[in-house]
Amino acid sequence: MLGLRRYFANSFTAGFYSSMGPGKKQSEDAYLITSDMLSVADGVGGWISYGVDPSKYAWELMKNIADTEKALKSERLSTKILTQAANDCKIRGSSTCSLILLHPTLGSLDTLNIGDSGFFIYRKTGKAYKLIEKSKETLHGFNHPYQLGTNGDKVESAWTKIIEIKDKDVVIMYSDGLTDNLYEDTIMEIINKECAEKVNVENTAKALGEKAYEMCQDTKYISPFAKAYMEGYKGGKPDDITVVVALINLEKEA
Template sequence: MAACISSLGYDQYSSNNLDELFNLPRYKRYLDLTSHEVNDQLENHSNKRLKFSHDDEFVNVEKRVVEFSNKEFPCLKIVAGSVYIPKDNPKKPLGEDAHFIHELFQTIGVADGVGGWVKQGIDAGIYARELMKNSHTATYDEAMKGPVNPKRVLEEAYKNTHSKGSSTACIITLNSEKSSIVAANVGDSGFLLIRKGKIIYKSPIQQRGFGCPYQLGNCKDNPSVAHEMELNVEKDDILMVGTDGMLDNMNDSEIEEIVRRAINEKLKPKELAKKIGNIALYNSFDRFADTPYARASKGRHKGGKVDDITVIVAYIQ
């Protein structure tokens, strides 16, 4: 399931509005665990919350925010929205995907628990959710030191995640000063960079063979295998991040067509994420669809792939 951290996007920061900035009691942060109840409108389910606090982390936060507020505010920022659709499985109603959005520190991430662990009675979704929760915490820690480094975020999150199982992971941050996005990817989750309705970059997948992606956790992989990327971005670019439930069921041409319509209709990021998620869901049940998954299987599979679907859309403004 998606561990969707509440997005915090503000244009001004000072010690006087610190509590308002986090919109929470002092020195507390909250992790939104999205519900497994999927309604007809594919709402981003956020009616379940798990509290966690990091009292020690916030001791010097006012000083640091004051220092940040004295600098010129970066030109670019991301405004993001997401949708999560777990596949229908009564034994794992929360699914195996997870994600977070941290607009305050301009960082987003997705994870997809590897389903093969079910043969050992292990729900890999638990690992994915813990990994994303720890990635959110590590993003804050990284931001207090300087620009967020996605690979270091993964390294810190990996070190502190102890659940059984394994997961793919993709962390992306916007470096406003350099007008670039920096990413670290492990496995077959990934992202697209879209400019004026055209996909100009698609992250490569990491896998040892069909259906066997690189993965973090109780396996032989670790963050050292992460593929690191840095790409220049421009105002009005669109960053689309997803697990393989989206990427395996959506052709590039479909995504581009939906994005162009969304631009014309001036849809918000969450609204575009819903449309992409809806089409991915439809294709996943189509036994005759010409999907990336079917082509990659080289005849072993036809149609779509029924899977958990996570989509994050971030507008670069």
């Protein structure tokens, strides 16, 4: 009797936190979570002065990424998906974009980042999580990220990398409201506290987001944004904050 082989797809278990900056009426961030794809976009706030809602482009881009990924299953590449998704955007505006595709059977991520959104990848070594990979920002200058959209940059200008991963690695994807307000050491401390016994993606995303929101309002805090600022800025950076936390599940043949 011939044995039957079953094939399983790798997947994410993901949770998120999203808040608008203090005093704002709505967030300009957008995000996308599926079982094998993650993305965060941060609409460029400067469009408000032109009467344009910056969130609309970011959300249209997320929808187009989801639609394009379904249409390009046989050519599932981050650069190809994002290029088509951006080309299909009809709304005026622009945004940063970070995109991660989980390979269905291999232990790898196809990653892309344009602008100052991004991601971290952590792996448990012994009893503690350690940072093993992170995205690279693409910037025209301080607080001036590369961006897709109207009169924006091309996908070819994005940072890209294929990253090898292991089962139960943890991905933190974010808009810059997180990293402008929390240092990498603080982020890792929160992950180790929240995931000490078991990874709870919702609780971890909430803990990271709420801490960043707390610090963004602290006028005496020397935030990462303040430290990078060249003219003596002090305090956190009041901004929208989006955090996606995903646990990687690598399945095997049975």
